[in-house]
Amino acid sequence: MEKRSILHMLDPNPHNSPFDINMAMDAGFDVMMPYSNVKLESVHGLVQDAIFSRGPGGVKKTAIFIGGRNLGVAVDMMEAAKKAMVPPFEVSVFADPSGAYTTAAALVACVEKQLKEKHGKELKDCHGVVFGGTGSVGIATGIIASLAGADITLTDHLSVDTALAVANEYNGRFGCTLKGTYASSDADKARLVTHADIIFCTAKAGIQVLNKDILDDAKQLLVAGDVNAVPPLGIEGIKRSDMGAPLIHAINSPGAVGIGALAVGNVKYQLQNLLLKELLETDKPVYLDFRDAFAKARKM
Amino acid sequence: MEKPYILHMLTTAKNLSPFDVNMAMDAGWVSAVPYINVEPGEVQGLVQDAIFSRSTKNLKRTAIFIGGRDTKQAMDMLKAAKQAMVPPFEVSVFADPSGAFTTAAGMMAAVERELNSKFNTGLTGKNMIALGGTGPVGQAAAVIAAKAGANVRIIGRQLEKAQGIADMCNTEFGEGKIAIAAGADADKAEYIKTADIVVATGAAGIELLSAELVASAPQLKVAADVNAVPPAGIAGVDAMQNGTPINGSGSGAVGIGALAIGNIKYQAQNRLLKRMIETNKPVYLHFEHAFEVAQDYIKSAS
Numbered sequence: 001m002e003k004r005s006i007l008h009m010l011d012p013n014p015h016n017s018p019f020d021i022n023m024a025m026d027a028g029f030d031v032m033m034p035y036s037n038v039k040l041e042s043v044h045g046l047v048q049d050a051i052f053s054r055g056p057g058g059v060k061k062t063a064i065f066i067g068g069r070n071l072g073v074a075v076d077m078m079e080a081a082k083k084a085m086v087p088p089f090e091v092s093v094f095a096d097p098s099g100a101y102t103t104a105a106a107l108v109a110c111v112e113k114q115l116k117e118k119h120g121k122e123l124k125d126c127h128g129v130v131f132g133g134t135g136s137v138g139i140a141t142g143i144i145a146s147l148a149g150a151d152i153t154l155t156d157h158l159s160v161d162t163a164l165a166v167a168n169e170y171n172g173r174f175g176c177t178l179k180g181t182y183a184s185s186d187a188d189k190a191r192l193v194t195h196a197d198i199i200f201c202t203a204k205a206g207i208q209v210l211n212k213d214i215l216d217d218a219k220q221l222l223v224a225g226d227v228n229a230v231p232p233l234g235i236e237g238i239k240r241s242d243m244g245a246p247l248i249h250a251i252n253s254p255g256a257v258g259i260g261a262l263a264v265g266n267v268k269y270q271l272q273n274l275l276l277k278e279l280l281e282t283d284k285p286v287y288l289d290f291r292d293a294f295a296k297a298r299k300m
Numbered sequence: 301m302e303k304p305y306i307l308h309m310l311t312t313a314k315n316l317s318p319f320d321v322n323m324a325m326d327a328g329w330v331s332a333v334p335y336i337n338v339e340p341g342e343v344q345g346l347v348q349d350a351i352f353s354r355s356t357k358n359l360k361r362t363a364i365f366i367g368g369r370d371t372k373q374a375m376d377m378l379k380a381a382k383q384a385m386v387p388p389f390e391v392s393v394f395a396d397p398s399g400a401f402t403t404a405a406g407m408m409a410a411v412e413r414e415l416n417s418k419f420n421t422g423l424t425g426k427n428m429i430a431l432g433g434t435g436p437v438g439q440a441a442a443v444i445a446a447k448a449g450a451n452v453r454i455i456g457r458q459l460e461k462a463q464g465i466a467d468m469c470n471t472e473f474g475e476g477k478i479a480i481a482a483g484a485d486a487d488k489a490e491y492i493k494t495a496d497i498v499v500a501t502g503a504a505g506i507e508l509l510s511a512e513l514v515a516s517a518p519q520l521k522v523a524a525d526v527n528a529v530p531p532a533g534i535a536g537v538d539a540m541q542n543g544t545p546i547n548g549s550g551s552g553a554v555g556i557g558a559l560a561i562g563n564i565k566y567q568a569q570n571r572l573l574k575r576m577i578e579t580n581k582p583v584y585l586h587f588e589h590a591f592e593v594a595q596d597y598i599k600s601a602s
Contacts, residue, residue, distance in 0.1 A: 014337060014342075015335045015338065015342065015346060016333075016335075017349050018308050018333070018335075018346055018347075018349040018350035018353070019349040019350065019352060019353040020353070021306065021308070021331075021333050022306055022350065022353040022354050022362060023353050025303070025304050025306055025330075025331055026303050026304075026353075026354065026358065028301070032331060032333070034333060034334065036336075205348065229352060229386070230348065230386060231386075265352065269353070
């Protein structure tokens with residue numbers, strides 16, 4: 001009997017994400033095993049346990065997924081998993097905490113596409129602001145856009161210290177050039193929006209971050225993208241399935257367009273599916289993170 | 301390729317019930333995914349995570365099961381799950397904490413069957429006492445019977461606790477349209493005099509109704525016992541009993557034992573798990589639906 005494909009899903013949180021579990025099963029894994037409350041120091045042992053029980057043929061039908069909510073933890077877990085491999089006993093690993101890597105990759109790729117199509121510009125020509133910039137999707141969005149050359153500011157809704165600490169940490173880890181600030185009031189947001197070419201809204205679901213009065217202050221806005229699919233949506237006037245529809249409330253930025261959560265979600269979904277399938281199809285073990293996600297999203 | 305059927309199984313306890321997992325797999329779910337130690341406040345996030353990763357077509361192959369131990373908590377989680385849906389991103393949910401909803405439904409459907417077949421009557425207007433009735437099975441049985449028109453009294457060792465549970469059942473599960481009463485176990489000799497139905501839903505291995513009290517019940521018609529561990533909860537009702545007369549009953553009452561109830565419970569749980577696979581429109585299932593399918597099963601089996 002041919003061996004079944006197994007995905008070991010490691011999650012530092014109390015629960016694996018139902019989203020990722022659906023995705024893993026839909027990508028074609030025969031068996032999905034959840035591991036919750038996984039500590040960083042347990043990753044080494046879990047990985048070695050997984051690689052030594054199936055033989056060199058079996059490891060090709062085995063892979064590891066790293067979930068969770070925290071980007072830094074996922075990055076550390078990926079490193080720990082890589083170090084635990086003992087070639088030829090080696091399996092592929094894909095990290096996508098909170099789906100943040102694939103969501104961020106899809107969001108930035110959609111914004112990049114609209115920049116090019118509607119305005120003939122590149123990310124490197126742009127100042128960008130990430131609202132909800134200290135959550136996992138926000139951070140990953142910032143890193144990807146920054147590494148692609150954009151000048152990116154991460155905002156926290158409460159604390160400038162949090163925003164600066166996050167920016168510093170990830171600048172150190174990945175060699176990007178993120179800035180950090182806070183935006184609690186409408187006036188704070190308006191100030192940031194005034195000089196933004198691109199806006200990413202990655203705040204919590206069900207929270208409107210930018211209303212039409214704030215958007216009124218946008219003077220040079222080209223593209224805005226929102227990943228919140230639960231009403232009220234993050235940016236007033238962007239509909240969930242918008243993909244480059246005019247941003248009606250940005251009246252002082254003629255030509256500005258919006259991207260809604262379902263349009264991003266659609267790309268994210270295909271992207272996560274492709275990356276999960278790559279784990280199944282690859283002959284040589286691969287280690288997939290947000291960089292691979294963005295490279296693939298750009299090609300889609 | 302057709303996508304697999306995935307059932308996300310949430311429990312507030314530290315383990316899922318292997319009973320429920322077996323039932324889910326046997327009903328046709330391909331993957332039963334455990335989420336343990338779930339806090340009620342986490343339901344919204346888990347549900348929204350589950351609904352946004354599949355197309356609306358494949359959401360029909362996705363559902364949520366709510367286990368746990370506590371009836372009200374499970375019903376609150378069911379409500380929270382329903383509120384978390386974002387149509388058309390919506391999946392079916394089925395709550396059956398400790399299997400209590402389907403157990404109570406199986407028991408009450410069996411009681412109703414005996415009332416119909418042996419006494420040519422139904423649940424409406426009957427006096428029912430639920431001994432050891434403060435637990436999940438007793439609560440659900442009391443609510444099912446009260447909604448069907450019976451006068452129900454939940455009996456517990458402490459009157460105050462029983463009263464609190466009865467009030468909770470009336471407001472939370474009966475929308476104020478039912479009036480379940482409470483009584484103390486010490487007074488059961490009094491209550492048994494007017495009881496048409498007795499159900500024993502206490503802990504396993506404890507006799508809740510003695511042979512003397514069974515003999516003293518002048519209008520008792522049906523006695524049902526969910527306890528499968530000797531001694532029986534109701535003296536004279538053994539686990540295999542399924543509608544035969546109780547030895548020592550002066551009123552010609554019949555008994556229903558735990559295994560007879562368990563069989564109907566099994567059918568009801570199986571049908572509700574299958575309904576989530578077959579339905580075209582998301583459904584939210586609890587004790588009421590369990591009672592409906594238990595009644596359907598009894599009709600189809602007779």
